Amino acid sequence: MSEKQQNEAPAPRYRLHKTIVMVGMMGAGKTAVGRALASRLGVPFLDSDAEIEAAANMSVPEIFSRDGEPFFRTKETQVISRLLDEERGILSTGGGAFLSEINRRNITCRGVSLWLNADLDLLWQRVRHKDTRPLLRTPDPRATLAQIYEARVPLYGLADLTVVSLPDASIENMVDRVITALLEHRPDALEQISPGE
Secondary structure, three states: OOHHHHHOOOOOEEEEOOEEEEEOOOOOOHHHHHHHHHHHHOOOEEEHHHHHHHHHOOOHHHHHHHHOHHHHHHHHHHHHHHHHHHOOOEEEOOOOHHHOHHHHHHHHHHEEEEEEEOOHHHHHHHHOOOOOOHHHOOOOHHHHHHHHHHHHHHHHOOOOEEEEOOOOOOHHHHHHHHHHHHHHHOOOOEEEEOOOO
16 A cells, blocks of 8 residues: 555545435536535436436427426426435436425425525526527526526525535535535435444
């Protein structure tokens, strides 16, 4: 064993007791941070939009276009409920998922909701060049994003935990901050385990 290896402390290990559900606006980093968080914790990463797309064999924009938003929201509730029951891991949800009272109740009862809170300027910077957001297909997408943001923030504020997304924070730094918030405020959901365990 080299001197460098001897000096390196082993990476912390964790035990996840409840599914962590990432909520927040499009562009907040739910998928990127959620995937990295799942990798760090050694648990599955789940994505409700990806599950809906796989079941429908269509993209979310195609589902919105063909069947409408109410149909999509019904499927979203079914998928989130199933994922909460089937597997413990990190679950990334679409931006509108947490607006549903049924989803909020299901998530609170069977998991922990974590709001990645990014401000409007950061969100716009991240989503303005993407054509995959059906709700932003309007003549003035920036104004539409602002309206959606204003309407949704009070509901995201009902999440069990909030971690602010900083523009200059790396994904790994965001994962560190999420883990710290969980360990400090929700030890029932995540615990750090000692090397001997």
